[in-house]
Amino acid sequence: MAKKKTVVIGFLGTVLDGHGKGSKRWERWRPSVDLCRHDDLQVDRFELLSSQKHYRTAKRVCGDIAEVSPKTTVKVHDAHCDDPWDFVEVYSMLFEFARNYPFDLTKEDYLIHLTTGTHVAQICLFLLTETRYLPGKLLQTGPGRDEGARSPGQWSTIDLDLSKYDQLAKRFKQEHRDDVSLLKSGIQTKNGAFNALIDEVETVAVNSRQPILLSGPTGAGKSQLARQIYTLKQLRQRIPGDFVSVNCATLRGDTAMATLFGHVKGSFTGATTDRPGLLRTADKGLLFLDEVGELGLDEQAMLLQAIEEKRFLPVGADTSVESDFQLICGTNRDLRVAVGEGRFREDLLARINLWSFTLPGLRDRKEDLAPNLDFEVEKNVQRRGTHVQFNKEARAKFLKFAMGPEGKWTGNFRDLGAAVTRMVTLATGGRITVREVEREIARLNQDWQGTKQDPGRDVLALVLSSDAIADIDPFDRVQLAEVVRVCRESRSLSEAGRILFAVSREKRKSTNDADRLGKYLAKFGLSWAQVTEG
Numbered sequence: 001m002a003k004k005k006t007v008v009i010g011f012l013g014t015v016l017d018g019h020g021k022g023s024k025r026w027e028r029w030r031p032s033v034d035l036c037r038h039d040d041l042q043v044d045r046f047e048l049l050s051s052q053k054h055y056r057t058a059k060r061v062c063g064d065i066a067e068v069s070p071k072t073t074v075k076v077h078d079a080h081c082d083d084p085w086d087f088v089e090v091y092s093m094l095f096e097f098a099r100n101y102p103f104d105l106t107k108e109d110y111l112i113h114l115t116t117g118t119h120v121a122q123i124c125l126f127l128l129t130e131t132r133y134l135p136g137k138l139l140q141t142g143p144g145r146d147e148g149a150r151s152p153g154q155w156s157t158i159d160l161d162l163s164k165y166d167q168l169a170k171r172f173k174q175e176h177r178d179d180v181s182l183l184k185s186g187i188q189t190k191n192g193a194f195n196a197l198i199d200e201v202e203t204v205a206v207n208s209r210q211p212i213l214l215s216g217p218t219g220a221g222k223s224q225l226a227r228q229i230y231t232l233k234q235l236r237q238r239i240p241g242d243f244v245s246v247n248c249a250t251l252r253g254d255t256a257m258a259t260l261f262g263h264v265k266g267s268f269t270g271a272t273t274d275r276p277g278l279l280r281t282a283d284k285g286l287l288f289l290d291e292v293g294e295l296g297l298d299e300q301a302m303l304l305q306a307i308e309e310k311r312f313l314p315v316g317a318d319t320s321v322e323s324d325f326q327l328i329c330g331t332n333r334d335l336r337v338a339v340g341e342g343r344f345r346e347d348l349l350a351r352i353n354l355w356s357f358t359l360p361g362l363r364d365r366k367e368d369l370a371p372n373l374d375f376e377v378e379k380n381v382q383r384r385g386t387h388v389q390f391n392k393e394a395r396a397k398f399l400k401f402a403m404g405p406e407g408k409w410t411g412n413f414r415d416l417g418a419a420v421t422r423m424v425t426l427a428t429g430g431r432i433t434v435r436e437v438e439r440e441i442a443r444l445n446q447d448w449q450g451t452k453q454d455p456g457r458d459v460l461a462l463v464l465s466s467d468a469i470a471d472i473d474p475f476d477r478v479q480l481a482e483v484v485r486v487c488r489e490s491r492s493l494s495e496a497g498r499i500l501f502a503v504s505r506e507k508r509k510s511t512n513d514a515d516r517l518g519k520y521l522a523k524f525g526l527s528w529a530q531v532t533e534g
Contacts (some may be wrong), residue, residue: 002107005044008035009134011079011112011121012050018057025064029143029153031115036069037152043072044108049079049097049117065129072177084118091124098133105240106284110136111157129238131175132158135237153342176202182235184226187375191365197357204355205229206236211307211327211352215335216359219412222330225359226288228329233286237327241285244278248293248353256299261306263315278316282325292329292352293338294493300345327352341378343489362409362416369402372413377432388424398423398437406441408448419444452483459484463531472524480524483517487531 012032019028036043046065048057062074082090103110112129114122126132137157144151179202180195189195204212213227214222218498223245233239251259258268262277279287289295295303306312307327311320329352338344362369373395381388390398401407402416409415422443423436459481460469472480483500490496497513521527 005108006042006111007045007047007108007136008043008111008113008139009047009125009136010049010115011117012048012054012058012061013116014054014057016116017061018054021418025060026150029151030061030064031113031153033064033068033140034152035113035141035155036065036072038094038155041155043069046072046074047101048074048076050076050208050511051080052078053080063218064533077165085120087120087124090120091117091127093122094128095133098128101238104241105133105135110134111139112136112137113141115139115141132237179206179232179433182232182531184374185224185228186367187371189222189365189371190367193363194360194368197359201229201357202223202232205232206238208355209238209326210354211329211484212354213335213352214328214330214354214359215356215508216332217361217412218332219414220332220359220361221413222359223288223290225326226286226290226330230286230288233326239284239286241325242281243286244282244325245288245290246278247290249291256296257302258315260299261302261312261314262317263299264317268316279312279325280321280323280497283323285325286328287325288328288330290330291332293331293333293335294316297343297345304345304348304351307317338503342502362412363407366403366407369407369416370399371421372416373399376417377424379417380421380424384424386430388427388430388432391434392510394432394434394437397434397439401441406445407445410448415444415447458487462488463526468525483520484531487521487528489520493528 003436010032013030017030017032019025020031032048035041036046044060048058048061058076062076065072079093079097082095112134114126115123117125125134126138129136129138139155140158141155142153144153168229180198183202183205185200189198201212214225217224226245227243230239230243246259257263258271258277260273260278262275262280263271265271265274289303302312306323310324311322313320335344335349335353339346339349362372376472377389402409411418419440423432423440426436426439427433430512460472460477463484469477484494486499487493487496493514497517500517518528521531
């Protein structure tokens with residue numbers, strides 16, 4: 001791996017760097033110039049902050065650095081302030097510099113030089129470094145004891161105590177509010193429990209790289225929150241890599257392992273080229289595994305190794321590969337129940353459950369329906385490029401329905417987003433009227449009524465005719481539906497048997513789970529192949 005370059009960011013010292021003219025300037029210690037003379041500190045690039053009125057001094061310093069350290073590139077940035085002792089002005093200037101600077105933490109290390117500049121500038125540099133807007137280490141330099149020998153002086157990295165600057169706490173509170181707003185997509189939510197949850201998520205997102213588990217019903221916003229966590233980490237220079245997302249429910253069979261961990265050419269039929277896999281693609285970034293409970297046990301074992309060792313073996317490979325990613329998992333299941341059923345590894349759950357947050361469904365946040373309704377309308381407007389809004393009566397009617405007992409919101413925010421999209425699309429003249437609202441209410445009621453149907457009958461319909469289902473007693477129908485569901489989610493008859501007869505196995509009452517399950521299915525004229533192929 002190539003050695004990282006060292007980049008110094010610091011102010012031009014208008015007094016110390018400007019010492020003397022002609023050859024006499026070499027007789028005094030000058031912090032910016034002498035910083036580049038240390039044998040044990042190779043400065044590859046110096047980002048020099050200076051105002052235009054000190055142009056000559058900056059030009060002379062650039063020339064002297066080139067003379068003592070030809071390998072050092074110096075870039076001068078305009079850092080003009082009308083009052084260099086004004087906290088607000090100096091901080092704002094440096095904040096803009098930090099937000100716009102193209103930091104690359106994978107290739108460069110950054111040192112923030114505190115020796116030069118006004119005391120106000122030094123404090124501002126410190127604050128921006130401690131909050132990671134300047135993602136580097138603080139650097140202090142000083143003159144050597146023997147000036148006559150033209151020593152380059154001394155240098156060291158330092159760690160200061162942020163508590164000394166409590167008077168600036170207001171600024172950090174505002175940054176916290178900005179972070180929380182980002183995590184909530186700018187929506188002014190009112191639900192107390194949800195707001196408290198997001199406050200804690202913000203703290204964890206900024207200060208931890210450990211796995212995060214987001215649970216909650218489908219459509220509660222787990223995917224959106226995961227992406228916003230990534231965006232926040234990027235803004236705070238916490239994560240240089242990409243955001244990689246996959247719904248584990250879409251990973252089936254042999255392709256699941258290859259999709260996650262990659263494969264080498266020729267490792268199986270259809271593997272015509274090497275494939276890095278999602279875990280390697282997420283190196284230095286964030287990997288979001290939605291519906292992680294759908295992963296098979298083999299994939300779970302590999303994932304656990306990748307989390308703990310940062311290494312794993314691609315399919316068909318002889319050598320393991322590295323990937324250092326942060327993991328966020330999403331699930332709409334109770335993974336503890338899945339552990340008890342033998343469908344999820346207990347050690348993996350312990351590893352990903354360090355930070356666990358349960359997102360409430362929309363029905364539990366009805367006071368947040370109004371701001372989310374406005375957000376969805378605005379999102380549609382931006383996507384369509386045409387202005388659409390509710391009239392007053394229509395908005396009141398929809399919110400009364402949405403917040404009342406009729407508002408089931410079984411699909412949570414997905415239901416709300418779809419409803420708004422339909423009303424915006426059907427609105428004429430840029431206004432959503434009572435007519436569009438009444439039509440949408442009727443549609444939602446019809447959709448939600450459909451969710452009351454027996455889900456067991458839907459599962460059995462995959463493997464039996466309607467006449468066959470009608471001939472089964474309701475008691476047996478419920479039991480058979482659960483057996484079919486487990487079979488279709490398992491890889492073999494034996495695995496399904498271990499799940500269904502877990503208690504019997506613990507008490508040693510069952511000796512052959514596969515045979516027992518096969519006989520049960522035969523009672524209803526079914527075989528393993530019929531159930532799994534449906």
